[in-house]
Amino acid sequence: MTAPLTLLDRLWSAHEVLRREDGTSLLWVDRHLVHEGSHHAFAKLAARKAAVAEPALTFGVVDHYAPTRGREGAMAPDVARMIDTLRRNADQHGIRLFDLMDPAQGIVHVIGPEQGLTLPGLLINCGDSHTSTHGAFGALAFGIGATEVAHVLSTQTIWQKKPDAMRITVEGALGPGVSAKDIALHWIARLGTGGAQGFAVEYAGSAVRDLSMEGRMTLCNLSIEGGARFGMIAPDDTTFAYLKGRPHAPKGIAWDDACADWSKHRSDPDAAFTREVHIDAAQIAPTVTWGTSPEQAVPVDADIPTPAALEADKAKAASAALEYMGLTAGKPIAGTPVDQVFIGSCTNGRIEDLRAAGAVLTGRRAKVPGIVSPGSAKVKAQAEAEGLDRIFIEAGLEWVASGCSMCVGMNGDLVESGKRCASSTNRNFRGRQGRGARTHLMSPAMVAAAAVTGAITDVRPMLQGRAA
Amino acid sequence: MAGWSTYRGSAVSLPLANVDTDQLIPARFMSAPRSEGYGKFLLHDMRRDDSGADSADFVLNRHQEAGVLVAGRNFGSGSSREAAVYALVDAGFRAVIAPAFGDIFASNAVNNGLLPAQVTAEDAEVLHATLGKDCAEMTIDLETGVMTLGNRSIPFQLRDSWRTKLINGWDDIDLTLHHAGAIAAYKDKRHSQTPWAWPSAAD
Numbered sequence: 001m002t003a004p005l006t007l008l009d010r011l012w013s014a015h016e017v018l019r020r021e022d023g024t025s026l027l028w029v030d031r032h033l034v035h036e037g038s039h040h041a042f043a044k045l046a047a048r049k050a051a052v053a054e055p056a057l058t059f060g061v062v063d064h065y066a067p068t069r070g071r072e073g074a075m076a077p078d079v080a081r082m083i084d085t086l087r088r089n090a091d092q093h094g095i096r097l098f099d100l101m102d103p104a105q106g107i108v109h110v111i112g113p114e115q116g117l118t119l120p121g122l123l124i125n126c127g128d129s130h131t132s133t134h135g136a137f138g139a140l141a142f143g144i145g146a147t148e149v150a151h152v153l154s155t156q157t158i159w160q161k162k163p164d165a166m167r168i169t170v171e172g173a174l175g176p177g178v179s180a181k182d183i184a185l186h187w188i189a190r191l192g193t194g195g196a197q198g199f200a201v202e203y204a205g206s207a208v209r210d211l212s213m214e215g216r217m218t219l220c221n222l223s224i225e226g227g228a229r230f231g232m233i234a235p236d237d238t239t240f241a242y243l244k245g246r247p248h249a250p251k252g253i254a255w256d257d258a259c260a261d262w263s264k265h266r267s268d269p270d271a272a273f274t275r276e277v278h279i280d281a282a283q284i285a286p287t288v289t290w291g292t293s294p295e296q297a298v299p300v301d302a303d304i305p306t307p308a309a310l311e312a313d314k315a316k317a318a319s320a321a322l323e324y325m326g327l328t329a330g331k332p333i334a335g336t337p338v339d340q341v342f343i344g345s346c347t348n349g350r351i352e353d354l355r356a357a358g359a360v361l362t363g364r365r366a367k368v369p370g371i372v373s374p375g376s377a378k379v380k381a382q383a384e385a386e387g388l389d390r391i392f393i394e395a396g397l398e399w400v401a402s403g404c405s406m407c408v409g410m411n412g413d414l415v416e417s418g419k420r421c422a423s424s425t426n427r428n429f430r431g432r433q434g435r436g437a438r439t440h441l442m443s444p445a446m447v448a449a450a451a452v453t454g455a456i457t458d459v460r461p462m463l464q465g466r467a468a
Numbered sequence: 469m470a471g472w473s474t475y476r477g478s479a480v481s482l483p484l485a486n487v488d489t490d491q492l493i494p495a496r497f498m499s500a501p502r503s504e505g506y507g508k509f510l511l512h513d514m515r516r517d518d519s520g521a522d523s524a525d526f527v528l529n530r531h532q533e534a535g536v537l538v539a540g541r542n543f544g545s546g547s548s549r550e551a552a553v554y555a556l557v558d559a560g561f562r563a564v565i566a567p568a569f570g571d572i573f574a575s576n577a578v579n580n581g582l583l584p585a586q587v588t589a590e591d592a593e594v595l596h597a598t599l600g601k602d603c604a605e606m607t608i609d610l611e612t613g614v615m616t617l618g619n620r621s622i623p624f625q626l627r628d629s630w631r632t633k634l635i636n637g638w639d640d641i642d643l644t645l646h647h648a649g650a651i652a653a654y655k656d657k658r659h660s661q662t663p664w665a666w667p668s669a670a671d
Contacts, residue, residue: 014662017654018647022629026647028654030665040502040550048641056667065499078499117667129548129572145550145576147640155644157651161627193486194542194568227545229571247670258664293486313541313589317485408547410495417518429490429546431513 004268011140030122036082041149042089052093054156060090061098066403106376109133109346116246120235120262132223135232136216138265164274166199170207172281177460180215181443184222185287189297197227207281213242214352225294234266289441291321339419341370341451345407348424349375353444358388360448361395367454370397373405422450471637477535479606481599488546493555507558531603539566544573578630585624
């Protein structure tokens, strides 16, 4: 009888080419995704006069610098240079590139799954910390730095020490207006941004099973904000239904064989985890960040914390965050006026996110300006087919093309200094959305509610009598 | 990349928690080629005012010779951008000392010869208190895993594989190419056992 295994154990051993005496594993990489930011790695390859080892397993996409408006025309010189460099590198190495005008272009963590490039049981690397998103399919997916990107390009492998296994189990039903984003902000607020450092997190429990693939991706995406390089969920019928018929997914008999294999990708019932966390789904409220770290989050019906009431090491950070954010300790977070909103990103730019925001905005006007950037050109087309674009435009929001956009501001979509933005993105770091910008993270439905009232608002009453 | 086993240089204290990689180098500077030098981007918005002038009292501006940064918990969290490490290395840093590091930052650091030395929260407090707003000479010994500041010696944690790599200045690609045979054999096995792991041709 063999020892019970975790999903992490199974994924790890399936990819292990060898293990050094010091415990570091050399792992095979099934998919490598590159973007404009990978230019440092391609430069390293050029310096070695090396070729890409497996161009057929390497895919490129224009997303971080993608203009969201006037894509056909002239663009800022540094943006144009970054995109041209990626084009040149993709062309030189024979890599399939999802370029700006490609009908399948979009954010790397949206299009990987959408194209069926992301599958259960794969090891997926990308030079982006939100690569944990792909773990939603039961893949071993993690972000890497430029030196590691160059290594994967050259060898199709990566050296990695196996992390410890941690399980976050969420049982019960989420309340109306509460989403995967709220589960993530809830656990990060509880455990801290370093709470899962050094761990691979497996999400389990009935509330996780009940999530759509879009919700599961949101949850795994935010693992890194709790310190975990890996997030994962065992594949099931929801996973298979999402993937069936996707352009690069297995077809015909190969599909049936794959599903049979994928079904084995799960933790044994008695598998041991180094750390276990249990969360009651019913206790999770729509959650909002008030500070400059994702752990600085509270339920929307709570007050902004008083630093003196926090643990000593958190108190100083809280005071500095409140000053940067221009907020007063002890006041309710709800009612905080916002200057603008943003809906999009690899965290919450998928069709279900746009539907959730649309459900709030139908027949309502936004009091503040904002941008809605779908996660991919396919999401954009689907949203337009469903009439969601009309809802956003009639509400007074700007409907733009897909890319990382205002989540990271590399393409010039920035929040001005001192302005406050309700945002469906992943990081409320100082200066993340622009120097001096004040970011409040929340779900797309909560962003929509903030747009309508011009302030941070509990979305739940606004959904009464509506199909959310 | 050259290896190193001991380092002697100026240490400064930045006693802030959660200094993420967006703060270490704001995204707007990341399109620059490395040959330009990334040192000037390090903590750009923290050390300069809105007009771009250096803030006179910021510790890195007062001690430009510093080679060791003593930081707070969760240093280098967030984005995987290796540019954050380039900014530190190009500004002359050889080591960052903190109670905890972002996982991706730490491995990026080691890949560039920068030591992410983990100390206890108590020892970090001692270092911050000793340094205050000044700088002081520190010695770091990779072999023994001990740093020395004045008459105080403090142990630090470092993964064994990282210690070896920093000392030897190894390039992983060269190491891995020695295993080309094992990689090829693995690939054949994976292809025959799990053909679904290769992308289907799009219709």
